[in-house]
Each structure stands twice: as C-alpha cells, then as structure tokens.
Amino acid sequence: MNFSKWNLPNLKKTDLNTKAGRKLAYTCLKIFLLLLLVGAVLGTAAGFGALKGLIATAPDISNLSVTPSESATYIYNSDGSVMQKLSLGSSNRTIVTIDQIPEDLQHAVVAIEDERFYQHKGIDIRGILRAGIHGLASGRFDEGASTITQQLLKNSVFTGWMNESSLIDRFRRKFQEQYLALQLEKKVSKEQILEDYLNTINLGAGTYGVQAASRRYFGKSVSELNLSECAVLAGITQNPTRYNPITHPEENAVRRQTVLDYMLEQGYITQEAYDEAVADDVYSRIQETDSQTEETSIYTYYVDAMIDQIIQDLMEQKGYTEQQANKILFTKGLKIYSVQDMAIQQICDEEFSNLANFPSGTQVGVDYALSVQTTEGETIHYGNDDFRSWYRQNFDSSFNLMFNDEDSARSALASFKESKTANGETILGERISLAPQPQASLVIMDQATGYVKAIVGGRGTKEASLTLNRATATTRQPGSTFKIITTYAPALDYDNMTLSSVYYNAPYTYRNGVPVNNWDSNNTYTGYTTIREAITNSINIVAVKCLTEITPAIGFQYAERFGISTLENSEALDVNQPLALGGITNGVTNLELTGAFAAIANQGEYIKPKFYSHIENADGEVLIDNRTPVTTKVLKEGNAWLLTSAMKDVVTKGTGTLISLGDMPVAGKTGTTSDYKDIWFSGYTPYYTCTIWGGYDNNDDLPTVDGDTYHTYHKILWNAIMNRIHQNLPVKDFEQPEDIVTATVCKKSGKLAIEGICDQDPRGSQVYEEYFIRGTEPKSSCDKHVALTVCQETGLLASSTCTPVTRVFIKQPEDNYDTTDDTNYAPPSQTCPGHKPATILDGLKDSQTPDSTTVIDPDSTQTQDTERRAEEDGDTPVTIPGDGDVSLGLP
Template structure:
C-alpha cells in the first residue's frame, strides 16, 4: 500500500462518517428546517483540516462538560486516556502542542529577523555615525606632541639656575629621551602599557582584558588606553576632563584610537615615549619627568636610580593619591607594583628588585622637601624688572602681543640669562637693611585696598584715600604713616570693621606695610649698559611684582636733570664751555614765577663749572633759555628718558615738558631711577648711550637665540669731549668744599663724579654718580610724596647710602682715574676775566675745553687781550694712555706712562704750555730754557686743578716757583726726575741721585736712566710726572692759583714712591 493510501485510511478510521453527528451536542439548537448548505467537495487536504477543527471543538466541549459535571456525549470515553487506546487518538491529543512549538518557532524566527534587521540597520547607522565622528577628528602633526608649555628659568652669569617662572599647567622641563634613564622608561612602560613596543597604537588584548574585568566586577574602572592614546588625550584632547556625557566620551575614545593608529605611523616609539614623559602630570604641580625629578629628589632626571625612577612611575595613575610627599605609603605600595611588573616582564633582575625594595627612598624625598625654598616663588625686585623687560622686548622686537609675551615668559620654556652680579647685589641688599644708612625714627607706611560686596550684589572698592579720610576723623594730620607695622595693621582692621556690614562679603583685601622714608638703587656697568644690581625698596618683599621704586615709580629728578637737559646740550652743540659765565641773581620764569635756589642767596657771576658744583638754579634756567627748552628736551630724550611729555591735553589743560622748568627737573610725570641712572651711564661711557638691560640673552627650549644683548649697539648722545668735560665738573660736586656732596662721598683712591638732586621741600632726594666702572643712582623719599623733615640725616641719606654701597664695591676693583680724550685741551684762565690768563693775572686756574672752544684772547683786565698762541696749549695730562692704577692691597703706585711728547720751544720757559692736571710744570719744549733760568718761571706751567705735575717734555720748561728757576717751594713733579742742574733760585745742582730718583718727586723710570745727576732734569718724563694727580706726595704742591676746587685730590694720601 502506498504511503498516501495508508495516510488516507488512517484519517478515515480516526474520523468516521458520523463523527460530526456524534460530537456536535448543540444540534438541537439549530432552527427547524435548517438544511446545511451543501459544500462542494474539497481536496483531501482541506477536508482533513476541517475535521481537525471539529475534533478540537469536541475536545474543548468534552473538557468543559467534565468541568461542569455534564454528561459526556455518547461515544466518548469517560476515562482520561481512553481515546489513547484507539489507533491514532494519541497523535491527535499531542497535536495542539506541536502547533504551539511552531508558533514559538515562528516568533523566534521573527525576532531573529528583526534583530538581524536591527543589527544590519544599526551597523549601517553606526558606520555613518563613526564615519562622521572620524571625519571631525582633529588633524595631527608630529610637532604638536612636543609640549608647547614649559617652565622658563632665569640663570645667573655663571649659568646657575636662579628662578623658575611658570604657570600651574606649564611646570615642566623638556628633556630628551637620551637623558631619561632606561630604568624610568621601562618602569613607565611596564606599569602603563606592557605591550607598548609591540602594538600599533591600540591594544586589543588590553581592551579585551578591561572588558572582561568590567563584566565580572560590574564597573569598568580599568582603562585600556595605550601610552600613544594617553599622549593624544593629553595633547590633542586637553579638555577631556570636562566631558559630562557618555556620547562625548565615546566620540573622543573613537577619535583617540583612530588617531593613535595614525600617530604610530608618524613617530617612532622613542619619540612617542619622549613626548609622553615630558607631558604627564606627576603631582605636586609637576608636569614631565624632569620637573618631577627636581621636585622630589633635587636631581636632574638623568641621575635617578632605579628605586627613584619607580617612585615617579608609580605616580602616573593618580598624581594626587600617589604623591610621594603627601602620601608616601600609597606611593610605596604602587612602587612595589611597578617593580613587580618590571621583574615579571624581564626589565630587571631579582637582585635589582630586592635592592630597590630595600632602598629607603622616601627618607630622601622628605629630606629634599625640607630644603625646598618655599619663598622662592617670590621674585626679587631685580627679577621683577627683568621679567617686565623681557616681555617688553618680545613685544617691541618680535611683534608679540602682550598676551603672547606673557605666555612666552611664563610657559614658553625660555632660558633667560641675567646680567645681575650676585656680589654687588648682596652688598646693595645688606646696605639697604642697615639702619645706619637711614634716618632714625623710621615710620611705617601702609598701602591698603579692600573690595566688598553687599547683599544686593553691589561691589565697593576702598583704597588709601578712604583709609586716610577715616583716620583723619580722629587724627587730622594722618598721612598714611604709622609708628609700627602693627599699628598700621590695626588701623586697617578698624577701617574694615567700619565699612563691612552684616551680610557683606569681603571679596579681597590687601594690607602692605613698608618702612618710610623709602629708597631705591640701580647700578649699571657703564661700558655695557647691563644692570648689575637693583633694589626696589626697603623692607621685606612679600610678593612678586609689587611696587618697584627703582624701575617703575616715576619721581621728579630735581637738579640731576640739569646735566642732561641743560649743560650737556650747552657744551655739546651750543658753543658753551665750563668757563661760560652766568650771573646768579634774582630771576623769573617767563610767567613771572621767581627762580629760587635752595639757600635763597645769590652768588653773582658763576661759571658753568661752578653752577654744576654748587647746583645753582638761576644759571641753569638762564642757560636752558638761551639754548632753548626744545633742544634740552630733545637731548633728554636722546639720553633715554621716555616719560617726557612734549604736549598733552587733559582735563581742559595742556601739559608740556618743553619749558624753562625742564632745567630744574620739573616734569609732568617724573622719571624712573632706572632711566636716570642709564642716562648718567652714557656720560660715564664717553657719551655713548646703551639702554639698560637686565639680561644678556634669552634662548628658547632648543637653545635658539630669541633676544640678545651680548653686543649692544650704542647710540651717540654727546661727543666724548662733552662727556669728559661734564665728568670733570661733576668731580667737583664730590671733591670741592663748595660741592653739594662734599664730605659725603669717600671712595678712597677710586675716582668718582656725580650730581645731587632735590625737589621742592625735599620731597625727593637723589644722588647719581659714577666711577670709571659703574654708575649708581639712589633715590630717597616718602612713598606718599611727603616732604623729608629738615632734621637729622633726612636730607642727606641718599648720598650716605650711595657711599656705603659704592665704597664697598670699589674695594674689590682696581683703582682708576677718569680718562680725557685727545680733543680736550687745558688752558690757564684768569679768575676775574675768565679769559686766557696773562702773565699778570693774580689767581689763574686751569680749565678744560673741547678743541676749538678754548679762549682766543688773553685777559684784558691784567693783560692786553692779545690773541692766544694756540700752539702753546696743552692737552690734558689725564688720558686713556696715562692712568694711575692703585690697588688697595698694595703700598706702591704703578704707573703706565707713554713716551713724553715733544713740546713747543719756548724762550726761558716763559708760558711754555699750561700745566696738565697733575701739577706745576708745563710741557717743556725740546729747546726750552734750562730749568730755573727762565724769566718769571713761576707762571710757567701754572698748576692744573688738583695735581702736582704736568706732562713732562724732554727738558723741563721751568718749575712752578714764583721765583725764577727751580725751587723746593713749588715741589713740582718736573723736579722729580733728578733735580735741576741749575743753582739759580732753587735746589743746588745734583740733588737727584745718579739713578734719576728725586728727593722731591717720585721714582723715575722713563727719564731717570741717566747716570748723571741732572739726567732727569734734562731727560725724559718722571714716572709720576704725567699721571700723579694731587695727593700728599712729598714735593708736590699747588702754586700760583693752581687749585680749582672742583678737581682736586682724586688720589689722596698715596705714599711717596721709594
């Protein structure tokens, strides 16, 4: 039987013909006469389906009848499972469950299809989303992974690191990978990314490991970022800490991994590791391994041991938690993990592991921490000025904006080489701390600021004036001065209590106290323009970039400005000389205001030299009026004064420094000590101005020169002859008894010149002066511009402080005199007519002139006013080629003297050239008369200002005795060569010894080689003949009016040569 027939038979047996009648108990419910509609014959398959539905209906009815207690229809079994006895009935009983499984299967298939659609659709969606994310990924280049922010350092002249300048996020020092120990490299790789050298930027194993651990623990705390990804995160995604949503983190992570693959193709592993180790945060405000090595161990990273390297590697995961200073135990535990990882990965041996664990490294960290200078973040006054100047030069020379310059200085990794001299700076600091240099009864000044916000949000700022008004309610004379610092702070607290109400918020308060009166100091190397030392004020410096009275504060310069704006241009281009005369008398400015001198008296006729020495105001104003204030203004600007105002209109008024008050330093804003001292340094530097600089070079991180002052280009402000004449006159300020600094400046054997300056009521007191090496400016006064009291040493302590500092500095320097250029000549001048001295002038003196400006006629009071023979005028004996060098630790004078030049011939020595500044003897001509035989020899070679001997020729032209001939009375240095061979009116013949040594003068080396007793008298120059200037040397003296009180005794009390 075929299979189909068997199936048909089995269906017939299961469903007999009367099956419908037997299992349809509801037939009686059909309406009468109901005749079922005849259905067309269906295929066998459909018939069986219909019967199956009937069967299912019957099963349901039977089940319901059983539950309701109804009779079971006939033909139905009353026992469960009865039908199972019949063939085929068991299969029919299981059929509904097969359909259920089919339905479940269909549902499952549907779900799979839906999931598949979702997956495919989601994948497509994700693809486009990721593509968009990657499209927005930032571009990268190798250069951007080199940290752009690093600490700047200031170095001293010897290359020693002095100060770090940094922003919090830039506290790093870049270092090459070759200088990073292998132990440190391996330690970081072992603990952070053990497959670093094997993966291509992304570590699939690391990602899988982190995923598994996250699923097991329920939280995904373990990262899978490689060192490459971390470098990208720190360099390209610096704001990753600000991410707040999952989407933001996901997008960054996708871009990070994508870029990591690209970066690995751009850089080598060593380059990536180098950039990473220079970038990472290592706690205590340190970024990068070099900064951390200095911070924790006081060592460069290249010197770290394995033990120390693992300490730093242990910080990387959590810089705060594993800080070895504040959390040594946590770091120790992490360090052990690092060592275990290194051992496991084969970077170290068991012996190295044990040795590192045994090292008491944390004791060294704590010891280094105790040595860290917590005050080093407070910059000195010098560093304040240095920082300001570097920023200014970056803007002016490199075109930086102010913000760019600021970032370059504080986070650009610059190397700034300071010009500061530590020894000189220490002397300045010590003298500023010495109470003996300041007036007794020092007060304390206060600088106050307070900002308060009330309940409504209104902010009110209070300052010094508010404090002044408050205190004056009980103390009408209060002017921000207290007796002690505590009184000042108590006064500030009382004011605060008076203005701050309940509910107010104090936004900020500053209480700064400083001793008063104050002072500032600037010292410049005149030849280079480099600032060697600077002090911005008295008292403890409590913060960086505070008030710097030396480089920032502008004060009125007083009479110091006469040199710059009046006498420098007068001598340099207006045809004036030091012998030009002005009448000191009652005199008014053009607006009718009287010009007054400090003493309130008038001196009558005075020369420019005398006006400088005695600081006579009327002469300065008259002189400026003649040369015009505009010329004086222009010269002051050429001297580097930048605060001058040519014309400015404000508050309805016009202000200008182009006026007669310029002569006395009456300026709109005033000047800084730095600029004023720099101007005087130009005079000391032969008229060549160099802008004062605080640094020699500024280099970038890679050693490239950014700014350079090693070979500055000077600017000619005045001729060297003008500078020499001004120097000559300013020497008298110190040495002349009528000089305004006489008796206050004592530098031993060191030459010095300078100028005082005071303003109305002594509100400012200045002394600016120089030696052949350094220029120093001192300002003194109250911060609140109050007058200095007329008592004790208030009016003079600027000079006292200058002397205290410069005398100490000079002790370590070679003693030197000022040089005089060859285009300056000295002429004997009649003190009455101020013309060239005639033979009959009773009190002649020697004055210096730039060639071409010297007097053209003899005195017309004591002489006939005839023209001067210019060939008989003598250049000054003090020249750069003839300088006395006296060292304080030696008892002898060493002289460097050139061969004596031949002088002009003169009959009997009469008026054979004026004496040089050294003494009573003029320059002899080769054929000059024998010493002592000249007519009226006393006038021959009248003494120069302050010395004992002029430049010797081959034959003395006559000594300085009033009587004819050589005599002991004059003590001229010209007799120093071995004595006169003449017996007329002087020392007997042969007083010099055969070696040329004179009992009256100094030791001869140039002309004293003659074996004859008169060899030196007839021969060359004496060792002391050219350059010995004044002093108490045996045989020296000043004859016939040879003393100009301005220029005397630069070298005092030098022992006589033996």
C-alpha cells in the same frame, strides 16, 4: 483726449513717436543690463580670484596641534648656575581634558567670551554684524567679534599678527583666520576646541591654562573649583594683568560679577546658584593661598625687572602680543642668561637691610584695598584715599598713610574694615601692603656694557612677584640731576659752550613772572659764574638762564637721546624753563636716570640698560642677543669728559662732599626737589654708575631734624655700597681724550686771565686752569676785570689832587640793577671832587689871633710859589690829615 475723425492723424503720429521712444529706451536698458552683468561677472571673478588666493595662501592646519606642551624656562647666573626657574604658578603646567574641567568653568568662559559658541560653525555672523554696526556708528572698529575658535587659531597659528602694517594685511589675516575657523570646526569637535583653548589661555601671575591658574589662586585642582571660583578665572581672560585676583581683586570682582550675570541671563545657572556665588568670600581664600605659596614663588626685584624687559623685547623685536610673549617666556623652555652680579647684589641687599644707613625715625607706610558687597547686592571698593579720609575724621587730621609701627597700622586697618562691614556687608577681597618709610631704590650699571649689575626696588620684605618696583617703575621728580642731562650737556655739545662760559647769577624770573630761587637758604647771588662753578654748587639761576639760551626744545631732545622716556612733548608741560631743574610732569625712573649718567661715564655713548645678555630657545638657537650692545652717540667724547671733570668737583668741593671712595675718582650730581620730597645722587666711577633715590612713597616732605640723616641717607647708602664694591678694584682715573687742552682763564669772564689784574681781585685771585676741547679754548682776554686809578681815601676815580692807587674792579651788566657779590666791587662812576691844598699859613692859624679871618686863596701867587719851591728843593710831600690832603715842602 480728442478722438474725432479730424484728430485721428495726429493720434497716429503720436502713437508712432511713443513706440519709437519705447524701443530706444528698451534698447538702452538692455545695453545697461548687459554692461552691468559683465561688470558683475568681472567683479565676481576678480573677487573670487582674490578670495581663492587668500584661501590658497592660508596656513596649513591639517597637522595642527594646538595642545601646548609644558617646558619650564630657566634663568642662569653669569657663572652658569641656575638663578631662577620660571614655572606656571606653584606647579608645572598640567594639561587637563575637558571632562576634568567643571561645566561651570566651561560655561563661564563661553558666556563671557563667545555666547554663541555652541551654535556657530567657527565664525559668529551676528557678532561680526554687531561689531560692524558699532564701527560705522562710532568710527572705531575696536569691538571684537572673534570666536573662541578664532582666538585659538590666532594664538596658535597667526602669531605674527602684531606686525600687520596695513588694513590689507589685517583683512588678509582676518579672512584666513575665519576661513580656517570654519575648516577647524569641520575636523574638530566643540569640546576639543574648548579644551585646547582652556589649556592655552593666559590667566595671570605667570599661569597658563586653567589647571595652573587653579593651583596658583586656589591651591587645588581645576576639577574642584566651585561656581564662584570658576567665575574668577573666566574674568581674567580679557586682561590678565588688570584682572589678576591677587594684585587687583577689586577689578576682578567687577569682572566676576559680569560673568555671573551673563551666565544667569544665558541660562547656565539658576538664581539660587547665582546668589550663592555672589555671596562667596572668594578673594580671602585667594589671599590665603597666595601667602602660603609666596615663599617659593616670589621673584626678586631683579627677576621682576628682567621678566618685564623680556616681555617688552619680545613684543618690540619679535612682534608678539603681550599674551604671546608671556606664553613664550613661561612655556617654551627658554634659556635666559642674566647679567646680574650676585656679589654686588648681596652687598646692596645687606646695606639696604642695615638700619644704620637710614634715619632713626623710620615709620610704616600703608597701601590698602578693600572690596565689600552690601546686603542690597551693591559692590563697593575702598582704597587708600578712603582709609586716609576715615582716619583723618576720627583720629588725626594730618594723617597721610603712615604709622609709627606695624601693629598700629594693622589695628587701624582692622577698625576701618569693621566700620565698613558693620551693617552686614560681605567682604569680597582685601589687600594690605606695609612698607618701611622713608623708602629708597638703587640701580648699578656697568656703563661700558649697559648691563645692570644690581637693583633694589625698595626697603623691607618683598611680599609678591611682579609687584611695585621703585627702581624700574616708580617715577619721581629728578631735581638738579636734570641740570646735567637737559642743560649743561646740550650747552657744551650743541651750543659749543665751555665749562668756563659765564652767566650772571642774580635775581631772575621765569617768563611767567615766577621767581627762580637758588637752593641755598640765603639765596646767594654770586654774580658772574662759570658753568663749572654752577655745576659744582648746583646754582639754579645759572641753569635756567643757560637752558633759556639754548632753548628748552633742545634740552628736551637731549633728555630723550639720553634714554628718558617719561617726558611730555608740549610747551605747556615739559618743553619749558623748569625742565632745567627737573620740574617735569611725570618724573623719571631710577633705571632711566642711571642709564643717562652711564652714557656720560661711557664717553658719551648711550646704551639702553639690560638685565640679560642673550636668550636661547629650546633648541639652543639665539632668540635675542644683547652681547653686542647697540650704542647711540649722545655727546662728543671730549664733552662727556668735561662734564665728568665738573662733576668730580661736585664730590670734592660742592654739594656732594659726603661722597668719598678714598683714592677712587667719583663724579656725580646731587638732586633735591622742593621741601625734600625726593633726594637723589647719581654718580659714577671708572667702573660703575650708581643712582640712589630716597623719599616717602606718599610724597611727603622729608623732615628737618637736627642731628638726623633724613636729607643725606641716600649719600650714606651710596658710600656704604660703592666703597664695598670698589674695595678690591685697582684705582684708576677717567681716561682723558687726546683733544683735551688747558688754558689759564678768569672765573669772572671765562676768558684768558690777565696777569696783574684777574689775580688781583679784591676777594682773591680769580685765575684758574680750565679744560677745553682743542679749538674751543678762549682767544680773547678777560673783559670783566678792570684796573683803575682811584683816590686812596674816597675810592672814587682819582683827580689831580688825590693820592692815587690802583685797584681792580668788576664791570657790571648794563641790564642788572640787583645786588650780587660782584656789585660790591663795581668800578666807581664818579670822579673824586678833589682835595683843598693847604699853605704854611694854614698850619699857623692856631697861633694867630682867634678872630683873624685871613684866608689864603689856593690859587694865589703865594701858594703857587710855595709849591714850586718845594718841587725845586726836592722835598718829599707829606700827607696831613684834615679836610683835604695838603702837600708841604719841609725845610
């Protein structure tokens, strides 16, 4: 810088400018800081006010009691008698104090649920930060950070948190939960909080609290549990269904291993104790205990289904979580009123136990699971696929989990287990389930109320509660029963078709080029076919053409309106042409299919199937009420009756002729999938709707055996059961709506029949009486039959020289080039070339000289003269056989 005397004025000027700038900047900074301070104060005040408001509105826990009180739930029959007591395992809940709970169990739960439980003050800051970082990194804030204290509060205080509709609601609840956790820990000791939590938690199989779970799984008091058993219980808490050690020992074994690992890492157990627990064969003891208690604790299929429905209803209608719904069901002294008809149920059970109703070649199906631990500590799980592969390699390459008898099945399973433990592996758990095959399921509903009167979830002895229920949980392909639900119901109701609407039954392919085959072995093509006939004889091509016209999207919508919840809403999956024939991704349950047909039986009103009429709480107040059913209008009453009329034909002269209840009217639809993997009959009377499914659990084909009933036993069962149910019921018909009218129509056009034409079809009269909703009956006459004058000899259109006759023909579609039953009666397209008239000289040829070559020209004057004289004399023409018809005037 230049500091000479000549430059000093410039330096002073620059200094003044710099000072002025600094002063201005300082002033701006002060203003900014002041505004920032004001903003911070205002923001803090607002935030403080909001938080203060959240705190002020938090639930009062000054008198909170989180210790549960045991109160059994009872299910009552319709006559008021006790049907089932829902208790907590094999004994009532017993509240235990912390000193009765082994330290290993306390530590196991803390290690897996809240590792800093003994250090934090109610909330886990580190856990919250970890969950926050995980959420920011993954975009999913799904990692939990709740402490045991918070979980206790959520289950006891914030019971409606599932109803939270926004992020703000969740934040409000979460903040209040954390605030109350801090407050609770100021009032209550860690031991008391842990004690209440361990007495509250859901531990699967209908047990709540560690004492009930210990009794259920191990048959002893919780105070007697060892480390291995404690780890089993601690492993259940995260998901009581998935980690149930009875039904899912493999899943629980993995979780149990995690619990033991955490306990070792956190210093709760020694390596020696860890090794001993890992080597313990705890699941065999669980299975043994379960087998000893199953006689008194096993629920029926009906109770299983009712429990599932009640838990679902509590979640959907009351906003509870699954855990809370289970807790309410088993601990709050509810009174549940069943709608099961015990007399009907007894009939169903007896007929399902009657071997005469099933094929003679009954086999035994296997459902198997085995968990072992290798000498290196690795846990290996084996299931049905492993057993099947092993058996195929060693014995039978076509084996598919079925044996001829139970002894053979158990022997093979024992050999498999031996092969998997030959090197010193330790068995962690084993599950064996044997069931007769083929199987069947049944649902009977009162269509007027929606009440399920009886169900059967499978053949054979029921081995446990809340197990596989083929009537309510298993999904199978519905086959042709779906033609009614997805095709003909919407065709009538949405597209204003009628039972006389006609489609041409001829060779046809899906849009992708795959042929559509009719079910009968001859693949008969009937030509013009009414919807009534297509329903009666279950004609596949007509169903697919019909659905294609109304569009699969409409068929899909109607299926959902009928209560079918298992469909996949995608053109690549279920919104496509095979929907007409029941070709769907996941199949349907028997319960939902029965509900759909019950809607048709109930004049088009759908009612969701229900297993109970109402539920009362311990104070006698109604918690859920099904006594006034909620109905959804699926079909017009008239269209429901028309479908019923057509399905009565299925039973009397179609694919369901094995069904008969004497004078009692029956309507229904058969359903069979490819190679007889599934067989269905869903039918109804004016009283009840009943669906029976049959097939193998492993989806094998039902065999074709001469003289046996593999393909018909479902109909035999339906008959046996429904005949007994209706034995003493008055015979009555389905009530016909007032707007139903009749019209005389032609089967080949669906239009008004023409007398003298439609009734003169070469195959017999095609005229019949059809029902219509008033206003939909046809107004025009048949346009498929045509009466033509043809040559009696050639059948071609008659020329002037032919002997004419009148015959009736069927017009053919312009775009059809395939052979059907109708093409044999197509009208001729050519005219007869005519016949050469003869003369008297023709008749004298034989008497003339053989070499005579005289020929009379048919157009000559002589010939014309002969014909004219014959007409004038009134002689009757006579037909003379030969190369052509010759008319001669006789003298």
